[in-house]
Amino acid sequence: MAMNQVYFFKNFLKDRNVAAIAETSQSTIRKILRKIDFTKDLVVVEYGPGTGVCSLPVLARLSPNSRFIAIEANADFARQLRTVKDPRLTVVEGDARDIEAILKNLDLPAADIVISSIPFTFFPPATRRQLVASTASVINPGGAFLVYQYSPLMKGYLEEAFPKVRLSFSPLNIPAIFIMEARKTA
Ligand SMILES: C[S@@+](CC[C@H](N)C(=O)[O-])C[C@H]1O[C@@H](n2cnc3c(N)ncnc32)[C@H](O)[C@@H]1O
Structure with missing residues (x-):
């Protein structure tokens, strides 16, 4: 078993x-990253980066003028991610539910891509709806909210706030995982 x-x-x-119990597999991460156009300068936000299993491949693909904001609630994970020295990366030890205030504090008006692996299932329905709505409010036209979870529960919530939602499945993960791509009209 790898150290991480x-x-x-x-x-x-x-x-x-x-x-x-385990980080997301690299096969799942590759599926998620195929949904992002890395040829453009982007503002990417990640909710719940953990050990950086998705963050590091995103940083490897992002253009030099892009920004990457990682919002992590667990202090140990946030501390570990801060050891990644990359001028495009900002690690915020905080709660994804504060996304609007976090971007405002960083003087960023909006994001192009938000990636999330936080446990939405632990939140009550009103909190799920609120977080999806505030995420939709900070995403630029043409941008996307990419959610991966062990349950497709969030599909309905995403459909309330985004005109287009696609659901896919990654069996090469323990346990198997659902990927939801919610996109704003360009
Ligand atoms: C299922 S793990 C996923 C970790 C990693 N992204 C991966 O794919 O393996 C969920 C992560 O979300 C973080 N988290 C949980 N609730 C959060 C919240 N409200 N805001 C930000 N991070 C949160 C946890 O500390 C944990 O790192």
């Missing part, structure tokens, strides 16, 4: 909001 997986599992035991 052991570290991830220890944090799962300490913090119920980590909500997964």
Whole structure:
């Protein structure tokens, strides 16, 4: 088992909001990243980066003038991500539910892509709806909210706030995972 997986599992035991026993597989991450046009300068936000299993491949593909804002509630994970020295990366130890205030504090008017793996299932319905609405409000036209989870639960909530939502499935993950792509009209 890779070092990061052991570290991830220890944090799962300490913090119920980590909500997964293992990091997402690289095969799933590649499926998610195919939905992003990396030829453009982008503002990318990630909710719940954990050990950076998705963040590092995103940084590897992002253009030099892009920005990447990682919002992580777990202090250990946030501290570990801060060891990644990349001028495009800003790590915020905080709650995804504060997305609007977080972007405002960073003087960023909007995001092109928001990626999320936080456990929406733990939130009550009103909080799920509120977070989807505030995320939709900060995404630029043509941009997308990419949600991956063990359940397709969020599809209906995403359809309330985005005109187009696509659901796909990644079986090469433990457990298998759903990927939801909610896109704003360009
Ligand atoms: C299922 S893990 C996914 C980690 C990693 N992105 C991956 O794909 O393996 C969920 C992550 O979301 C973080 N998290 C949970 N609730 C959060 C919230 N409200 N805001 C920001 N991060 C949160 C957890 O600490 C954890 O790192």
